[in-house]
Every structure is written in structure tokens, then in C-alpha cells.
Amino acid sequence: MEEQDQMQSSIEVEELEEQQQREGKRLEEENVVRFLDSLDSYVTLLDSLSSTLRQGWLELASARQSMGASRINGALLDLKFHSAATSLQVTHHDDEILNQPHFTLCKWASSKNGYGDEKLRENKLQTNSDGPQLRHRSQFAGTPEKIPETKGAPLIVDDQVQKERTKSLSMFGTLVSPKLRAAQLSFETALETLVEIANVRLTMLSTSDQVRKELEGTEG
């Protein structure tokens, strides 16, 4: 009877150990997949940033050609300090997956207009160069973000955001070329992409450290 009890307990211990090993392996694979996802996102976002910036520079050059070099010139800058229309917030997540800082962009939030730190959101404007869709291979992705479809989506822009955009272009004159407005939107999109890149970079570095520790653990 005692032997049977001992056998039973040893079997239970073995099963528990197997279960722990399976769980450990699952966590390792989860880290690897999350790392690969973040690396893929990082490269994809950088490629998107390159094309967005290229488009913005081209539109700026077109605007300069249509409006004249004297109207789009660095000499127009008054070199005075202005309150920032767009700010970056750093928050810290305490959950298990996202145990790292997170960057959030607050666009066109001006205290002069009474909005304070309120975040003004809008749907993405449909542009000629649609950004690549981020692919998440598995359900283990730490930040499952969805990029809204731009093709055919209706354009909804907040009036206050549009006023802020117009105000920022006012130093180039009252009537500005559509290309200059398009350049502004391109650089605004590039700014959003940069914040995404910053967040993905943090995820990639933290997951790569975890994968490296696991590899060192298996080798040792």
C-alpha cells in the first residue's frame, strides 16, 4: 500500500515537472515569436517611414516650385520660442507583457485653445502611398494594433485639427499651395510612424534580451 502511494506521488511529481517544462518551452517560443514580430514590424515601419518622408520632401519641393523660393524659405522662421502644438508622452505599463515604457503622441493639443492635454484623434487620410500593413504572426504579440483600411474609407477630420494645421502654415502666407498642405500631412504621418517605431524598438530590444538569456541558459 505504501509502495503504491509512493509510486503515485512520484508519477504526480513527474507529471508536474513535464507540465512545467512544457510551460517553459511555450514561454520561450512565445518570446521568440514576439521578437520576430517586433523585428518585422521595425523593418516594415522604417521602410514606410522612408517612403513617407520621400513623398513629403517631393511635395515640399513641388510647393516651393509653385509658390516660389522666397515664400518657402528658412528665412521666414522668426526663431522665437513657441509652445509645442504636438507633444510626446511617456507612460509605464505594469502588466506582465508590456513591462516597459510606452510612447504616445498627442497631436495638435494646444492649451491656448482650451484643449489642454486632450488627445485629438482623426481617421487616417487616404493618400497615394498606402503604408504597409503590419503582420502579426501569432496571438502572442504584445501590442496588437490595427491599422485602419485607407482605401475607400471616409475622411473625417476634426475642425480644430484643421484650424491648427492652417495656423501652422500661416507663416507661408494666407493662400498656400495644395502641395504644401500635402507635405504637412506627409510629415505628420511620418511623425506618427516614428512614435510607432520607438515603441516597437523597445519591444524588440526587451524580447531579444529574453531570447538571449534563454539561449545562454540552454547552452550553459
Add this chain to the structure above:
Amino acid sequence: MLTYEERQIHLSWTQNTTIKQIEDAFKEFTTREDIAVVLISQYVANMIRFLVDSYNQPVLAFLEIPSKDHPYDPAHDSVISRVKYLFSTESVASGRR
């Protein structure tokens, strides 16, 4: 002594900018508490590559971006170079030109 509002938050690179100026700006921007993200053209980052590669603080985001005259090259990105060892047995600097 400059006030908080008077401290510069950018360095515009020109042909006359020295490596020392770039290094000083890098050290200042990466140690200031009011700066969370530093953007640097990859072309300029290549001039201070040893400093950029040695930076590994997680909170401050240090991003290498393309410039108008120099496209982005993933092979020179410090973050990608840091994780490349996970895919090959070559050293991190072996692929650098």
C-alpha cells in the same frame, strides 16, 4: 546659464559641423531628462557610430532615420546590428563597411 526654454533641442548638421559638435550634442541629448526620443540622420549617425552603438539605455528611444540625400540602410542600423547575432554566428561588426 541658459534657462529651460533657451536650451536647444536640435543640432542642424552642415558641412562645417565637426565630429566633436555631434558627439557633444549626442551626449547632451541622451542625458537630458526632458528628452524622450532622439532622431538622428543615419548619415550623421555613421560619423559617431562607436558612440551610437555603445548606447543601450531602454527608456530613451534613439532612432536612425533617412535623410533627403542618404537613404536608410538596415545594415548600418545599430538596433538591427545588435540583434543580428541571433540569426547568424558572424560577429556584429563583420557586415559593416
